[in-house]
Amino acid sequence: MATQIDYNTQIKNTPTLPEIPAVVASDYEWSFTPPTNLTLVAGVESTATFTALPAGLTEATSPNKHYVGVDVAGGHGSYLITAVSDAAKTIKFTPDQSHAATTWTLRSASGGIQEAVYANVGDFIYVPMGTILYDAKKVGVNRANVTIRGAGKKATILEFTYPGADGF
Numbered sequence: 611m612a613t614q615i616d617y618n619t620q621i622k623n624t625p626t627l628p629e630i631p632a633v634v635a636s637d638y639e640w641s642f643t644p645p646t647n648l649t650l651v652a653g654v655e656s657t658a659t660f661t662a663l664p665a666g667l668t669e670a671t672s673p674n675k676h677y678v679g680v681d682v683a684g685g686h687g688s689y690l691i692t693a694v695s696d697a698a699k700t701i702k703f704t705p706d707q708s709h710a711a712t713t714w715t716l717r718s719a720s721g722g723i724q725e726a727v728y729a730n731v732g733d734f735i736y737v738p739m740g741t742i743l744y745d746a747k748k749v750g751v752n753r754a755n756v757t758i759r760g761a762g763k764k765a766t767i768l769e770f771t772y773p774g775a776d777g778f
């Protein structure tokens with residue numbers, strides 16, 4: 611279950627803000643180490659099967675695109691998720707580079723921000739202090755009245771790594 615925090619007592623910066631229950635984005639971070647027989651081949655759609663899908667993973671056919679982060683020996687990047695199956699507990703994506711199974715790990719491309727938005731669990735998403743490696747091209751907010759806020763100036767840093775990333 612996601613950690614709920616009380617904005618007024620735990621993270622507020624000003625006494626005039628109303629009480630806002632928040633969802634912590636890092637609760638939606640996830641990673642997946644592939645089985646030894648799963649190799650990524652450039653240009654070929656890959657399927658990753660989970661024991662349980664991470665909360666907030668949705669089909670890329672939604673109004674906004676969702677990316678999966680890939681950490682490889684010597685670097686990282688992201689690929690568009692092209693399909694999600696709740697029943698099969700799978701996601702599909704097409705890498706632009708090949709990787710042997712022992713050299714890569716899938717993860718949230720947004721430090722859990724995108725997954726928290728898509729999980730539809732709250733209107734206020736709090737991103738904790740620290741540097742978030744942000745490989746997604748953008749966060750799509752597929753519903754109204756969502757606020758995404760960090761821990762403060764120079765406290766929460768999004769390190770955009772996707773070429774041409776425009777953030778939110």
